[in-house]
Amino acid sequence: MEIHCGNCHKEYEKSEYVVMDEFHSLIHLKCFKPTGFIKIKDHGTYGMMKEKYSFYRNLGNFDEE
Numbered sequence: 001m002e003i004h005c006g007n008c009h010k011e012y013e014k015s016e017y018v019v020m021d022e023f024h025s026l027i028h029l030k031c032f033k034p035t036g037f038i039k040i041k042d043h044g045t046y047g048m049m050k051e052k053y054s055f056y057r058n059l060g061n062f063d064e065e
């Protein structure tokens, strides 16, 4: 199962910049609209997030098809 953006519903590419909120939800940086209610926990490329946070690693693979 791959995770996808809640806004545009596309699967994340490894090199795309994403934003992680305090609930560990991801959204594309380009799709993210600051509201003042969401606290940003981290941001970076999707590839970086998967390396950094183990709970994303089981959600899909880039290299193993």
Ligand SMILES: [Zn+2]
Pocket: 005, 006, 007, 008, 009, 010, 027, 028, 031
């Ligand atoms: Zn998006």
